[in-house]
Each structure stands twice: as structure tokens, then as C-alpha cells.
Amino acid sequence: MKSHKVEPRTLTGFMELLPDKQILFNQMKETIQKSYEKFGFLPLNTPIVEIADVLLAKAGGETEKQIYRFNKGAHELALRFDLTVPLAKYVAAHYGQLSFPFKRYQIGKVYRGERPQKGRFREFYQCDIDIIGDTELNCLYDAELPNVIYSTFLELGFSNFKIHINNRKILNGLFSSLTLSEQASNIMRIIDKIAKIGEEKVIEELSELDIPNDSISTIMKFISISGDNNEIINSLNKIGINDSLFIEGITELENVINCVRSFGIPENNFVIDLTIARGLDYYTGTVYETFLDDYPDIGSVCSGGRYDNLAEYYTDKKLPGVGISIGLTRLFYKLNELNAINFDKKSISDVLVISDSDNIIPCLPIATALRNANINTEIYMENKKINAKFKYADKLSIPFVVVVGRNEIETNTVSLKNMNTREQVQVDISEAINIIKS
């Protein structure tokens, strides 16, 4: 009887990797996790499914349209679309049982029903860290996050990257001093195009917004500030904008930059960038974006910033915080496409144990000895020709094969083949362990 088969397909926008790529993905994920833990962030693992009205307390607009929501039992449910809202819910719900500043990381899948498009995912990993204060949070914590970013990307095998740092109070103070706060987002949009359209066209477009000429001239003076990090701070101090928010922003930025230096981050890995704004409504102080110098097309690989109040939709407690996020699924996809993932480890198994006959039993205690020495060990148990067994090791990129045959059993040895050099030696098991481990 031949029955009807269902086509085994996977949804568009849902990443499903072959094992060799999954090994690389997991190494990236675990590297990020270890790096976050090195800075003392606590692990969280909130549910993927939440009550819709809890998850959507704040949402609206584009985000709300992308939500996966459905009914089951007594509730309307939704899949989380980021890790920030579940954090806000968590901190509000467990406030009394947490120690503040509360530093947590969460690495997990989130869901957004975006239009499917190459390199866009509907299920993707976010790797978030946040530091939440109770009522207040020292500005020095803002300097710790660039340190985490630096450390993490170094561990991921990159050294040419730049963390762009700004403070939203500087932009907000600038526009407020010019009584242009309401037009801030329009102005920022025009400024953003300067590399493309040039200075004159920017001035022209700003004039079209009925901005007075002296204000335009202040804006142009502001965005033309350049130089190294110290020179930028100097220019900001000398620009003559007498706004308390603006001055507060400069002070915070200077503090953050000084602390970043004290942490020992090289000067060429961070830069003050007065043009980055990041989510105009959400961030209120320090903001970050990170770019890989060798892969500018990827765009920012890690962004975030300081916000005034994490959980205002759930609690009256004031909970200021600062956080960053790495969009791992997209980053992995892009780096893989560019062949820019460079981990040494290509296989899970360090060694494959095979028999040169159909007698597998003598392989078993050998495998146990290797595993007890903390070596990831696989045994090939099918009755195949010896070449098929070696081919299996090759296909899985397993670096060593241990052959156990009659001769080896009699002499209490194993034959150890290095699959890269194709060299084979006959040694006792403890010597084999040493070679595999070195």
C-alpha cells in the first residue's frame, strides 16, 4: 500500500540549517552567551507565548500588524516579538524578588510576520542584555555596554569594528535650544541623507521646513563637527549652545568615553558619532550602534541605548535602564553569505572509532576511554567497507579516526589517523588521547 505523502516543507522566513552550519551558528550563540556571562549578566528564559494584552500593552502601528496572535483556551495569546517587553513584564511581576541594578541577558527566538524577503526572518534569535535600575541607574553603566560589545565581537573573531556612541540629550538639547523639538525627526531624516545628497541640498531641504537661517547654520555647524573623540568633545563644548539638556548630554558622553578608555578598549574600536539617534521615541540618553569595518553592507550588528522607564505600562515603579541587542539570525545569515565566519571547530566529534572488521565490540571500551578523557567520540557501528567508514568521517569533518583491528587488539594499541594530514600512527590509548587533545 502506497499512502499519500505530505510534502516535508518548512515555512519561508524560518531558518533551518544543515548540521555543518548549525555547528557554526551554535558556536556564535555560545560565544555571545559566555561573553555576556563574563560581565555578570544573569540568565532569563521567559515564555515564547504570552497573553496578548500583556505583550501588546505598548505596541501599535507596524509592530502590532506583524504579531502572531491566536486564541487557545480562555485567552488571546501572542508570540513575543522582542525580548524587551517580556523583560518589562518580568521585572514588574517579580520586582520584590530581584536585586537592583538588575543585570540580565536573554538569548531566544522572537517572531515577526514581516514580508518575506531574502535575509529577512520571521523567526529569529535576539541576544539581549539590559541593566535595570530601581528609580535611578548610574550613568557609568552606560560605559559598560560598549565594553561588552567590544569583548563579544573580539571573541566572535573580529577586530576591525567600531562602536558608534552618541547621547540623545545632545540632539534633543540642540533642537530644543532652537525651538525645533517638534520637527526633530524630520530634520534628522534630512541630515541622514547628507552623504548622498550633499551639504547644499540638505540646507535647501531644511529651508523648505521654514527653519530660520541662523538655526540652519547652527545645525550645519553641529553636524560638521569632526575629529577624534577628544576633538569632538572640545568642539561640542565650544559650539555655544546654551541649553541645559545639551550640556548634560555632553557631560554624560564625556564620562562614558572616559570610562570606556579606563576599561582598556582601543581608541580605534569606538567613536563618537553625533548623527546616530536610534528610535527617537524610546531612547533618552546614551545610544550605540556597531559596524564591522570589513563588512559595511551588513549595517549595524549591535545597537541599543539608555531609556528612562522600562515598565511604565505595568507598574508605577520607575525603572530606568540601558541595553543592547544582537540580531543573531540575520548576522549569521549575512556573515555566512560573505564566508566571514571563522571558527576552527567544524565538527562535534573529535574522533570517530571504527573497526577494520565486522567486530565492533572491541571499539566500545576504547570509545569509553576517549569520552572519559573529555573527547567527543563517535563509533561507526554499521557493517560497511572500511573506506565507507573513513568517508563518513570526512563528510562530517571529524579530524581523527581511531581504527581498532585484530592487530591492535593483540598489541593493546589503536591506529590513529589524522584526517587532515592523512598520517597514521599505531599508539597506545593514552598516547592517542594526548595527540587528539593537542
Next chain:
Amino acid sequence: MKSHKVEPRTLTGFMELLPDKQILFNQMKETIQKSYEKFGFLPLNTPIVEIADVLLAKAGGETEKQIYRFNKGAHELALRFDLTVPLAKYVAAHYGQLSFPFKRYQIGKVYRGERPQKGRFREFYQCDIDIIGDTELNCLYDAELPNVIYSTFLELGFSNFKIHINNRKILNGLFSSLTLSEQASNIMRIIDKIAKIGEEKVIEELSELDIPNDSISTIMKFISISGDNNEIINSLNKIGINDSLFIEGITELENVINCVRSFGIPENNFVIDLTIARGLDYYTGTVYETFLDDYPDIGSVCSGGRYDNLAEYYTDKKLPGVGISIGLTRLFYKLNELNAINFDKKSISDVLVISDSDNIIPCLPIATALRNANINTEIYMENKKINAKFKYADKLSIPFVVVVGRNEIETNTVSLKNMNTREQVQVDISEAINIIKS
């Protein structure tokens, strides 16, 4: 303006842990992952959301009622309810790109809308491993899984546990030889109650099924087989049931037991148990269940077995396999309730760096030095009294505090306090690193 607040609540049946418990949970999860990798299983990470008709190709009955399903875009979608169906889909879809035997692990969340009940979860982690053969799979692989179970529970800190092993062919052969195959599940249900209701009542209930007396007598003889593993095999060989499936089952069981011994698993960690059947329709050969001797009420903590054909709903290829699963969320919940999780690591940070004044800057390079030595390091940056800083370390169970003050800066040292012994020493940073690491 005081706005309306949404109550920050989490769905019933969805585990959300406080950080101290999450640290323990993650250690269990990572221990299981490392153990699976030590046996060379490849990582998989399939989507949580799948096309409903793909996921439900085989489902029906109770399972189907528990599924979370919903519409979004062009498809009816569903949340996965186990990791076996996604594996079947994956192997069928990527057949040509995989190496067989295909050994994979997957650790991930699955969803079942069960009636909420203490210790029952609707979102829970399964930790699965399976070995899939192409057309056939050597019976020796059945012996590898008890080895993985043994290794994993040892790493989880248990030594008193028993892996119960049986072979479904023995049961199936027994019932077939008595022409009772159709009543097998009813008979098994009665036999299962023997500890509760006693031998006589079992015989009585079997009689009520119109089973002939000599068949009942064979069944009773069969279930009374006892002794050590060798004695059970001997009794089976001598019981005089002349059925080819029955005899094949005994041979396979004997092979598996011999291989398990060759792997070096202690005799008191595995036992032949002729009464375990596990999912009568699914498993076709070796079956396993695992019980913690000290916590019998938890029930089986790891089960699985051999099946004939993984992906028959998706492909004509015959894909026999053998697998096991640990239901981590329930296991963690039960062990935590019994206070039976014994990991040494209670904190993420190994050390908290604090200043004895409001000058935090000198702490920053100290923290970097500690992190560069691979020590998880946190800095307390709020301006609080020094007691509040020590209290923070205590609440998070951080084992060491490094104090940086004027005196330490002048002498290029740090004060290192062991939070368990309350001893404090003033040493240079390299000495502090040595003490923390040892």
C-alpha cells in the same frame, strides 16, 4: 497623569524562573547538551512554528486536541508538540544532504495545551537524541543510548539510577505465539497493576478477557521471570515459547546487554525489565525507561526506544531509528521541589568589584584584568554605602568581592574578600586571580 496599568502576568503552565533557579536550570540544560555532544550527536534547531498539515501529518486523538494552531498569512500554522515530528520532516526534506547513520540532538521548547495542573507544563523543554539509519540501522546502536543515559545522569550528579531495558519483540512474540496480539494492550494494562492488586486478581481479570487457562499460565510464568540480567536471559531462553519474533527479541536484548557491559556501565545501573512496553504502536524493538532510585515518585526521567520507520508520512525512504528523550522542564520542576539539584555554581559572577568610595574609575581596569583571566566579573557602580554593595554580592551568592580603595590604589593591590569564609586579604591582582580561580 496616572495611566491604566496592564497586570504583568504569565500564562499558567509556562515556566518562568527567578535568576537563581534559572542558573540551575541552565546548568542542567548545558550538562545534557555537553553529554550528548560527547557521543558525537549533531545539533539541530528546527523552527517552533510549522505548517499545520506538515506537523499533523501523523497526529490524531489526544495529541491533536492539545495543539496550538492558528492562521497567519497563507498558511494554517501550529506550534511543534514534540521534537520527533520536526526531525522526521527534516530528514525527509534534507535526505540527500545528510550522512547516515544520522545522529542528531535537539534541545528545545515544545507546546501542548494540556489541562493545567501542578507540575504539568504547556511549554516545556525536550532534550532528544536519535540515530537514524538509511534503510537499516545496526542493532548495536541500541546499546549506545543506555550509555548516553548513563553518562548524562552521572554528569547531572546522580549515581543511583537504573536504566530499564526491554525489547518489544519479546512481548509481541509472546502474545503472537498465544494468538493474543489483538488483546495485547488490554493484557499489558492488567499486568501493569500486579504490584497493586496481586497475582490472583491479575489471573482473575485475565480470565474475564476469555483468555484460555494455559495461555494465562504462560503469561504468568513470563511475568514472574526474575533475577539478575543473566538469569533473566537464561529464563527467557528456557521458557519454551517457540515464536521467531520472541527469539529474535531475546537475541537482540542479549546483544544490547552485552554491549552495554562492554561500554563499562556498572551492572547496578541497568536492568532487564520485561514489563516495560512504551507506546505500543510506535516502538518495535529495544525500549528504555530510566528511574532515579532515590526519587521513585518522579517516574521515568528518560525514555525511548527503537522504531521501524521515522518519516513514512513524508517519504518512501525507509528510515529506522532509535532515540531517547529527557523532559527537562518537568524533571527540573520535580528535582527542585525535592531539593535534589546539587550544582556547586549558584551565581554567574565569580567576583564583584566595588569601590570603597564614590570613585568607580579605578575599578574598571581591575575588572578588565579579571575578565581577561576568564573570570566572570561584575562591577557595582551605584553610589551606595559599602554595606549595600556587600549585601548585593550576598543576595546574588557571588563568592568573592574585590574592594578597590585609596589604600589599594596607592599600593597597587586589591582587597579580596571570600564571602563564604568572610576572610579578607590584601594582595596584588595576579594573586587575587589565583585565589579566585582555585
